[in-house]
Amino acid sequence: MIVRTLKDCENSNRNIDGGTWKSVRMLLADDNMGFSFHITTIFKGTETPIWYKNHLESVYCMSGYGEIETCDDGKVYPIEPGTLYILDKNDKHLLRATTEDMEMACVFNPPLNGKEIHDEDGAYKLNDETLA
Numbered sequence: 001m002i003v004r005t006l007k008d009c010e011n012s013n014r015n016i017d018g019g020t021w022k023s024v025r026m027l028l029a030d031d032n033m034g035f036s037f038h039i040t041t042i043f044k045g046t047e048t049p050i051w052y053k054n055h056l057e058s059v060y061c062m063s064g065y066g067e068i069e070t071c072d073d074g075k076v077y078p079i080e081p082g083t084l085y086i087l088d089k090n091d092k093h094l095l096r097a098t099t100e101d102m103e104m105a106c107v108f109n110p111p112l113n114g115k116e117i118h119d120e121d122g123a124y125k126l127n128d129e130t131l132a
């Protein structure tokens, strides 16, 4: 059994700065759960290009407003509190927070190791660096 609080994780090396976002990675690969779990803030007024080629991700919006655009077909889906989006096809997308920061709960399979930030394609590499 493992118990962690958001506050403790925020004040540790689990708090990762992505520029247009920050992510508190509360559960990681070394917990051996088969997925990782993060609380992510997407900053108001930003657009982030993302393409998780190596991971499946699902994202639940707890607060804030924005939208996600899938690049293959140009479809735009609004995001509001209560919205879950599921990138079941490793969908390349643009993530925008519009009128407020968005607070998101994110799950990744396979789990992240800890220090990943987006590469030039908006992806995370597999077997990237673990936390120190």
Ligand code: 9YT
Residues within 6 Å of the ligand: 018, 021, 023, 024, 038, 040, 050, 057, 059, 095, 104, 106
């Ligand atoms: C929603 C999303 O993918 N944001 C980028 C950060 C990511 N959630 C992460 O690394 O925790």
